[in-house]
Amino acid sequence: xxxxxxxxxxLLCLGVVLAxxxxxAAKAQVTVxxxxxxxxxxxxxxxxxxxxxxxxxxxxxxxxxxxxAFSFDTDRTADQLLVAKAEGHASxxxxxxxTGTVAELNLNFRxxxxxxxxxxxxxxxxxxxxxxxxxxxxxxxxxRHFFHDEVGGIQADDFGYFTLPVVARGKGFVVEAxxxxxxxGATRSLTLDGDQKSGxxxxxxxxxxxxEGAVTDSAANPHRGAAVRLRLLPGxxxxxxAGLSRLHARLLNQRTVxxxxxxxxxKGLPAGTAAVIVYVPGKTPVKKERVLSEEGSPGDEYTxxxxxx
Amino acid sequence: MKRVWMAxxxxxxxxxVLAADMAAQGWCKIRYSGWNKNRxxxxxxxxxxxxxxxxxxxxxxxxxxxxxxxxxxxxQGWCKTHWACDNDGNCKQHCKAPWxxxxxCTTWPKxxxxxxxxxxxxxxxxxxxPLGDNTHGATEIWMNTSCPTDxxxxxxxxAGGCARLSSFTNSNWMTLYELDKNDDDELVxxxxxxxxxxxxxxxxxxxxxxTSSWVSPNRYDSPPTPARVNARAAxxxxxxxxxxxxxACARLAINDPIYDCK
Numbered sequence: 021x022x023x024x025x026x027x028x029x030x031l032l033c034l035g036v037v038l039a040x041x042x043x044x045a046a047k048a049q050v051t052v053x054x055x056x057x058x059x060x061x062x063x064x065x066x067x068x069x070x071x072x073x074x075x076x077x078x079x080x081x082x083x084x085x086x087x088x089a090f091s092f093d094t095d096r097t098a099d100q101l102l103v104a105k106a107e108g109h110a111s112x113x114x115x116x117x118x119t120g121t122v123a124e125l126n127l128n129f130r131x132x133x134x135x136x137x138x139x140x141x142x143x144x145x146x147x148x149x150x151x152x153x154x155x156x157x158x159x160x161x162x163x164r165h166f167f168h169d170e171v172g173g174i175q176a177d178d179f180g181y182f183t184l185p186v187v188a189r190g191k192g193f194v195v196e197a198x199x200x201x202x203x204x205g206a207t208r209s210l211t212l213d214g215d216q217k218s219g220x221x222x223x224x225x226x227x228x229x230x231x232e233g234a235v236t237d238s239a240a241n242p243h244r245g246a247a248v249r250l251r252l253l254p255g256x257x258x259x260x261x262a263g264l265s266r267l268h269a270r271l272l273n274q275r276t277v278x279x280x281x282x283x284x285x286x287k288g289l290p291a292g293t294a295a296v297i298v299y300v301p302g303k304t305p306v307k308k309e310r311v312l313s314e315e316g317s318p319g320d321e322y323t324x325x326x327x328x329x
Numbered sequence: 330m331k332r333v334w335m336a337x338x339x340x341x342x343x344x345x346v347l348a349a350d351m352a353a354q355g356w357c358k359i360r361y362s363g364w365n366k367n368r369x370x371x372x373x374x375x376x377x378x379x380x381x382x383x384x385x386x387x388x389x390x391x392x393x394x395x396x397x398x399x400x401x402x403x404x405q406g407w408c409k410t411h412w413a414c415d416n417d418g419n420c421k422q423h424c425k426a427p428w429x430x431x432x433x434c435t436t437w438p439k440x441x442x443x444x445x446x447x448x449x450x451x452x453x454x455x456x457x458x459p460l461g462d463n464t465h466g467a468t469e470i471w472m473n474t475s476c477p478t479d480x481x482x483x484x485x486x487x488a489g490g491c492a493r494l495s496s497f498t499n500s501n502w503m504t505l506y507e508l509d510k511n512d513d514d515e516l517v518x519x520x521x522x523x524x525x526x527x528x529x530x531x532x533x534x535x536x537x538x539x540t541s542s543w544v545s546p547n548r549y550d551s552p553p554t555p556a557r558v559n560a561r562a563a564x565x566x567x568x569x570x571x572x573x574x575x576x577a578c579a580r581l582a583i584n585d586p587i588y589d590c591k
Contacts, residue, residue: 069394073473077359079499080524081394099473107392164356168467169396185399249534251591253579263575266469269358273570275535295591297485305485307591 050118053091054127063088066106073099104129110188132188139220141180141197148180152197197222204267227318228288233325235282242282247299249275254292300328357491360567362467363395365560368458372557376507376515378434387433387507396466403465406431413446415439433507476578477533479590486590490533490571500524501562519550522562536569
């Protein structure tokens with residue numbers, strides 16, 4: 021009986037091996053083709069950016085022909101992102117997973133026309149706030165690739181005035197603003213219907229907490245140029261906001277370098293648990309933590325001195 | 330019965346692995362920008378030659394792999410608030426501040442060589458920007474990565490996160506336009522550059538700033554020949570920063586001490 025089973029098993033294995041000979045092998049690469057057009061279907065001459073993840077990040081550019089068509093080959097990789105852009109339109113992106121056996125992917129991008137938005141950043145009293153960082157967010161949209169001229173990184177002028185040159189039309193958006201000292205604030209959801217929208221007011225949040233201190237050795241000699249990192253474990257409200265807002269997210273992981281007197285400072289922080297870690301070459305990193313209380317007043321300063329030997 | 334329990338066990342393990350994999354999801358946010366320098370105009374350019382503009386001078390913008398053309402300082406020229414006379418002897422102040430402009434209409438007879446007021450290089454035949462490096466756009470990309478981990482139990486993250494990233498490769502291109510506020514922008518030429526690689530130095534929580542080597546164009550388009558303009562380009566990784574989007578890594582740290590690090 022056992023011999024019989026063994027024979028059947030061997031036959032089964034041979035069958036599987038033979039069957040595999042007739043299964044077409046997946047191509048080493050996948051062809052990605054498609055078009056870029058406006059939301060009304062008009063072909064757009066545009067550009068594509070393919071980002072391949074992994075330890076070695078690789079970015080390649082492609083261009084459409086005059087009819088908005090594109091075609092290129094790419095590796096079979098799980099983590100790829102394709103971004104489409106065209107002049108006068110907001111860009112769009114799609115995640116690609118090319119690990120399957122599909123030989124060809126067809127993608128048709130429909131880009132929204134873009135216009136400009138101008139406005140002013142103000143504080144809670146309506147006074148202009150200069151130098152704020154401005155960003156645009158589209159609620160419900162989780163992007164991974166951001167052109168700064170489309171979504172922010174733009175600085176308001178000394179009086180708080182700003183212009184966002186590329187904002188998608190006909191789609192709800194929120195303008196956010198923050199300064200080095202103030203927490204982010206945002207508009208309600210707005211829509212750009214024409215070529216431009218002006219008079220948008222963004223009220224920044226209150227002045228945030230400050231974590232500061234000095235890095236020295238045990239003899240009180242300052243460590244100049246030491247790398248200092250702040251990691252903030254925020255309250256649930258800020259954590260949720262950080263998932264959506266890049267201005268909130270940047271508050272949670274910051275770095276700086278100590279000055280000649282070993283001093284450092286992080287400003288504009290929300291409530292939460294702040295951990296400060298200091299790196300001095302050749303020394304063991306040192307960490308200290310402090311709770312930034314929600315009961316505190318705007319601008320409260322917390323001192324965290326660190327000794328590195 | 331034994332097989333049923335085995336199947337349930339295997340399924341549970343697979344689900345556990347899948348759940349851990351999904352939970353161990355973080356992002357390394359890379360901010361990078363495109364830079365240009367050694368900008369020059371080496372051949373004839375025929376843009377903004379009509380009378381309604383401030384010909385022959387113009388501010389140029391750049392559409393590229395890192396952004397859109399804007400009326401700024403993306404591709405700075407050589408001429409700023411410049412007293413110039415045409416070949417008919419008409420003199421006035423050209424090149425309005427704050428821009429550094431190019432002579433965008435080098436074929437216009439009124440301004441043709443040997444009129445040296447429109448050229449500043451190579452025996453009055455070329456234009457060279459005296460200004461140094463400037464950026465023509467910046468971009469941010471959130472790369473998938475694992476949650477940071479603490480391998481030596483000192484409470485400080487030393488693996489995973491941004492530390493997973495070792496290099497950043499891209500190829501730059503720039504399409505130059507002469508910008509007009511009251512009219513369509515006019516195409517000058519597109520420049521394509523060979524790919525460059527930036528070696529990244531990253532910890533679990535951040536990456537240092539680093540710049541690629543500078544490269545010259547290896548191809549042109551619109552038109553493909555002759556090369557009307559020239560510049561060198563580089564990619565700068567401005568920063569890398571780990572982001573725990575939606576707090577997935579913080580949740581993981583509640584039950585697993587290896588993720589409980591700062």
